[in-house]
Amino acid sequence: MKDSKEITLFIDTYNSNHSDAVLMVADYLSNNQNSSAEIIVSEKNQLNLKIMNNNVEGYLDLDFDLNSNTNDELKNFFIGLIYQARERLGSDFPKTNIEKDIENSLHSISFYSEVSETKIISKNIKEIVFKGDFTKLETQNGDDFLFVIVPLDKNKTNLDRDYSMENYRKQISDEIKITAGAYYTIRNFREDEIKMWFVLHSHSGNLGNWAEKAKTGDQAILWGPRSMFSPSKKFSHLILIADETGIPAMKVISENNKNFSKCTTFYEVIDESCQIPTKGENNILENWIYREGDEPGEGEKLLDSLKVYELPKNDFYIFGAGEARQMMKIRKFFKNEGVAKEQMHITGYWKK
């Protein structure tokens, strides 16, 4: 199978975090209303949907051969199915989260900004303050994130004030690119200022490298916002899990969200210097797990600490973000513990 690890990750993410879209595609293809649906891979590496209807199990062949297609082709194929399903089902099926996200991104705005200040927060986190006119930016006060676009070589490229996401997308397939981009969470926000926390990872990463050298006057385009944290109902206990990339999101959610009475966090960080205090008055219990000799995204210490944690009996919601395969393992663990898909959203923020 081509891209087998990537494809496993894609299927697991869809089954867990986009199960509403998988069900809509199943209803469309079977011309029936099913109670659940799951993407599976057959022994011959064909893509199938396993459906449940009135407690009867069924299978739909999606006519997609994983032996000869890449992960990107799979992504496009599935998005195509979602569009076809919507066209056929119209308002008979509620809008799925992925459709809401696509719709929201159509309203996203590109903001020109310049770095006004930087500060070292911990051994591997640098706060970057962006100045600009953000009056049109509307946030949910949760895990709102923006796509940060920066010049690859600031000595050669001066970003136009109206450089946009469209310009960025157009140059992606060019042999020589002039900008790079990645998602970052808004830690603090005012009409003329945005603060973000960048993880300085020692790998050669475009945004990581940019952040390491970032100084006053450096240009960036910020595009968005989008968000993922959207539990379907109120709950009393919120459980947050993250590595350093997810800390800004988890901090904003735990400090501002009024929908829970208790919050327990699990943060995997490089060492004690990352133990960043939480603001606000919510009832938050923070667990800090130090990576010590482990490489980011590779260790088992975070998962081990979740294994010994006693989950609340009910009425809880889990939100997690970090390295994609590490998060997949954590998702699998909670699934085996009986946590329902609707009760958790655990997502990959970066890939090893």
Ligand SMILES: Cc1cc2nc3c(=O)[nH]c(=O)nc-3n(C[C@H](O)[C@H](O)[C@H](O)COP(=O)(O)OP(=O)(O)OC[C@H]3O[C@@H](n4cnc5c(N)ncnc54)[C@H](O)[C@@H]3O)c2cc1C
């Ligand atoms: C919704 C969302 C919100 C996010 N919010 C934040 C945030 O607030 N702060 C933040 O720092 N990141 C955040 N991230 C993660 C960030 O977008 C990724 O880490 C991104 O890959 C960084 O881009 P890059 O150009 O530095 O590296 P890439 O070019 O993507 O990757 C280059 C190399 O660096 C490695 N790498 C990338 N990120 C890391 C890392 N964190 N640790 C170790 N190795 C890494 C990759 O495995 C690869 O080998 C968020 C991601 C998402 C999807």
